[in-house]
Amino acid sequence: MHDIRFIRENPAAFDAALARRGLAPLSADILALDEKSRALKTELQQGQARRNEASKAIGQAMAAKDMAKAEALKAEVAALKEGTPALEAEEAEVGAALNAMLAAIPNLPADDVPQGADEAGNVELSRWGNVRAFDFAPQDHADFGPALGLDFEGGARLSGARFTALRGQMARLHRALAQYMLDTQTGTNGYEETNPPLLVKDEALFGTGQLPKFAEDLFSTLRSVSSLEHFVNRINEALSGQGQPGWSGNLNALIQQEYLTNPEVRREKLWLIPTAEVSLTNLVAEQIVPTDALPVRLTALTPCFRSEAGSAGRDTRGFIRQHQFEKVELVAICAPEESDAEHERMVQAAEGILQALNLPYRKMLLCSGDMGFGARKTYDLEVWLPSQATYREISSVSNCGDFQARRMNARYKPEGEKATRFLHTLNGSGLAVGRTLVAVLENYQQADGSVIVPEVLTPYMGGITKLEPR
Structure with a gap:
């Protein structure tokens, strides 16, 4: 959500920031609705004030035996009262239209975000790790994974395309990755482990920006109440x-x-979370967080559910793009002056997992046209996949500024100040478990179809050091 006062005071800057997102100027339309809304509010306030004044004058006129004046005042009060519902309805309609317009506009990019229309405009900042030189032709995980326990056919029979069952040693490796990530983010990086709801109301998805714009990307359910x-x-x-x-x-x-x-x-619609960002960030919705509790750092290992609308033909084969997957999510909630440093800290927390697994990756700064709806600045971490001979996204870490906090009404009160301010929120993957599993399989694959288990995962594998084909 955007600050209407900022738009009033900086319409040209607002439109310039929208242009960086590839959007047409909107300040004129926004300010026209804003002006009409404020005019209607003023008219309602003035009408109420006049009703109070006239009502008081009626008693005075009757006390003075001036019945003609009293009747005239009564008629005026009746007319004002009769016209109020229509004015209130119009003010509510205009206010709703203004809020809907503000809610549909993406976050404004930070000043240091590079200009670009799509992923071609992203900037590579660094690389880590050495790409392995294979003495055989590396295979795609979708080809050798089924012999290790990636059951694509079983998952599809149960639930359709883009659902996969993990069995035996593959399920164990997936669990080991998830637990290692969660242990590292809590024990080493100081995020508080959280077990949040997987089903949420409309308000939660509105707060983090998935609704109303991206409803088709979500799964929903109904319950009788x-x-x-x-x-x-x-x-x-x-x-x-x-x-x-x-x-x-x-x-x-x-x-x-x-x-x-x-x-x-009566039925109530609930939504399956597309990411734990929704549940974790909304824990501060409608709250005034004590200053001494900041920053709030939360993490959760949860299933995530995405319909992948609009992604037809993309990664339909294999385990990269699934309707149901697990992810260790990182969320930080902090004061505005802390958010840039918190952003860098969160990226390092995600990078640490890749480094511990010895997976080559690169760090990208997303351009203005490739960022998510709620982000003002985003880093992507892309891991090397030998079968594709390219880097693929495995974590996206975003600073949302006060964009989500305004939608959720999440605030804090700076020490020594009477007024509250909106918090800043950040989120990122630390990491996506399924995509990390794919990266481990492909980077640690052997010529005989087996996969070496990364050393840091062996304590979680019950003595298994290698996945062997069945």
């Missing part, structure tokens, strides 16, 4: 052979009808 007694009674009637007229005798059909379509059953 009322009329349970009615539902149970209907099923009991059916079971006892006393179904109401129109019942076909098909219990499944009755359940479908009663639970999903009956207007007496």
